[in-house]
Amino acid sequence: xxxxxxxxxxxxxxxxxxxxxxxxxxxxxxxxxxxxxxxxxxxxxxxxxxxxxxxxxxxxxxxxxxxxxxxxxxxxxxxxxxxxxxxxxxxxxxxxxxxxxxxxxxxxxxxxxxxxxxxxxxxxxxxxxx
Numbered sequence: 760x761x762x763x764x765x766x767x768x769x770x771x772x773x774x775x776x777x778x779x780x781x782x783x784x785x786x787x788x789x790x791x792x793x794x795x796x797x798x799x800x801x802x803x804x805x806x807x808x809x810x811x812x813x814x815x816x817x818x819x820x821x822x823x824x825x826x827x828x829x830x831x832x833x834x835x836x837x838x839x840x841x842x843x844x845x846x847x848x849x850x851x852x853x854x855x856x857x858x859x860x861x862x863x864x865x866x867x868x869x870x871x872x873x874x875x876x877x878x879x880x881x882x883x884x885x886x887x888x889x
Contacts, residue, residue: 762816762817762818763816764813764814764815764816765813765814765816766814766887768813769810769811769813769814769887770810770887772806772809772810772813773806773807773810773880773883773884773887775806776802776804776807776810776880777880779799779802779803779806780799780800780803780872780876783795783796783799783800783803784800784869784872784873788865788866788869789862790861790862793859793860793861793864793865794853794858794859794865796860796865796868796869797846797849797850797853797860798850798853798854800846800868800869800871800872800876801846801847801850802850803876804826804843804846804872804875804876804879805822805825805826805847806825807825807829807876807879807880807883808824808825808826808827808828808829809825809828810883810887811825811828811829811883811887812824812825812828814886822847823847826843826844826847829843829879829883830843830844832879832882834875834879836874836875836878836879837874837875838870838874838875840875840879842871842875843871843875846868846871849864849868
């Protein structure tokens with residue numbers, strides 16, 4: 760469903776995403792913090808995708824649409840962007856099934872963020888400038 764594109768809201772979401780990921784990446788990964796790290800890194804990626812949809816004026820936004828917007832960018836990153844789908848499933852298991860992420864999953868998610876977040880952020884900013 761279409762609605763009026765909202766560049767200002769999209770830019771605000773990007774800023775929030777960047778602030779959140781900067782903070783989360785300062786947390787020392789431990790078993791106790793693993794789920795929080797995974798959940799919040801995922802959320803920062805999702806917000807980038809959501810900002811694209813808002814800029815396009817797409818009203819019906821869900822997590823799948825947001826993540827697919829990022830994957831469709833086909834950026835050449837050190838880790839494949841389709842890993843964001845796995846991250847979404849992991850986050851859903853944490854949020855809805857009571858799963859507790861482990862240290863390996865947290866470290867793997869941090870590596871994904873460190874290799875893919877900034878290239879995606881820069882690409883999304885360019886999209887919003889159009």
